Amino acid sequence: MTLYFTLNTPHQWAIVNAKGIESSGVVDTLSELPAAGHRCVAVVPGEQVVTRVEVMPVKNRAKLMAAIPYAIEDSLISSVDDLHFLLLHTGDENRVTFAYVSRQLMTSWLEQIHEAGIKLEAMLPDYFLLPGAKPGSAVITLTDDKRVLVRSGLYQGAVTDLENLPAWLSEQEKETTLLVDDRLAAKLPDEIDQRLIKTEIGGGLSNWLSQQAPDHGAGLLNGKFAQGSKRSLLKQYWPAVAVIVLAGFIKLGSDVGELLWLQKTNTQLEQSIQSLYQELFPGSKLLPGRVRVQTKNKIDRLQNLSAGNDFTYLLVTTARLLKNQQVVVEELDYRQGRLLTVLTLDNFAHLDRIRQRLQSNPSIKVSLKQSGARGNKVQARFEISRAAT
Known part of the structure; x- marks a missing residue:
């Protein structure tokens, strides 16, 4: 049975x-x-x-x-x-x-x-x-x-x-x-x-x-999760453990002065990213991991980019449309002319209003790729690109 x-x-x-x-x-x-x-x-x-x-x-x-x-x-x-x-x-x-x-x-x-x-x-x-x-x-x-x-x-x-x-x-x-x-x-x-x-x-x-x-x-x-075995879970965890141990040895072997300088520089960069990101998306979470690095590289060049750059245009246009809309931006990425974003909203009615608001702008093309309940909230994934001219 x-x-x-x-x-x-x-x-x-x-x-x-x-x-x-x-x-x-x-x-x-x-x-x-x-x-x-x-x-x-x-x-x-x-x-x-x-x-x-x-x-x-x-x-x-x-x-x-x-x-x-x-x-x-x-x-x-x-x-x-x-x-x-x-x-x-x-x-x-x-x-x-x-x-x-x-x-x-x-x-x-x-x-x-x-x-x-x-x-x-x-x-x-x-x-x-x-x-x-x-x-x-x-x-x-x-x-x-x-x-x-x-x-x-x-x-x-x-x-x-x-x-x-x-x-x-x-x-x-x-x-x-x-x-x-x-x-x-x-x-x-x-x-x-x-x-x-x-x-x-x-x-x-x-x-x-x-x-x-x-x-x-x-x-x-299947694969690493085959039958949910303890061995499978161990295979999953050991690379992370190895990275932590290796990072520990590297840290211990680093020059103290260089380490302090790197920490100070990293803190300044983090604050710079967070300040600009929070200005564009008030109340949203800071981007983690690989996406944060990619976003940092994009933001570092914002002042030097031309007005016609897709990333700049899509980021600023989306930020203006989402400002004061009680939306939390969970993830943000930019690839090949498309801005990909994951939003957390109050409910499906809220999602529908945000989708209509984004799609009402004729200068961008907005597609809702996925949506679903997350606890008592709703999470949605949008793909945004420049509208064809």
Whole structure:
């Protein structure tokens, strides 16, 4: 028998045998789950797991896994080194379906599960539990916590909300058949290009598992996270430990005078970056790591750049549009003429207002790439570039 449980609290759980659901319930902590004697599968929030399809003329699986991160690197805000990738499907015309999720988040999830004494067999994003999926279809339901889950075909999924669902539908192919939960169908626009079939899907774990057992082949536990083993976690941690130890030896061996000078210079640079960044984006967080270094290099040249420079123009234009809008800029990056930013907002209505505000400026092209709930806030990823002239 298999125990499925959600990582979001409260934790829904269901024990499934060959005949269907044997028992189910809800608990407040992972340690309360009836895990003993069962194979265990964790169900994670789909907002955190991105699925994509790209054309890649590579047949060898190992080479394909190595190529995927760098094929999409320019479209990502996070470094590919911070992401965990998994290959889901290879189809006709070199179409490759894959998913990625934050390594840090995977580690955090596995630590929580391990601390609860649970031995994990698989980990799935929640949208892959939606029943009735098949090629050329999209299964859509409204969860009990008012999230809209979408499973496109067998190997793609997404999470949105009621306000943004019409926009998502407008981007789907007309040939797609929509299998929509009864409760959600009445909330859809009157005119939809796709064929719509109303069905009973339900909004929780037990509803989905009672109709169909999911395929664990789309699970997240592969590579360094295979089976969530202690050995896998150790492999993850030892490079970081080695860097810390090496940094310690370097620090001890450095000249004291040079070290003090470097520390003073670094502090001055940090203050300079923070001052300008906070002026452009009041109340936002300072950019971390690689992005901060890149931003520093850009900011250092701002005074010498011409008025036609895309980075300067996009940064200043976006800052003016977001000023006094109660928006927190979490991440910021600039690549090949595109400004990539992650924003935290109060709710989805706030997100809609900000999107409209950005898109109202005719001099820039704004695309909402991803959005989802983060606790009691909403986080969204935008791509901003100069409008075609």
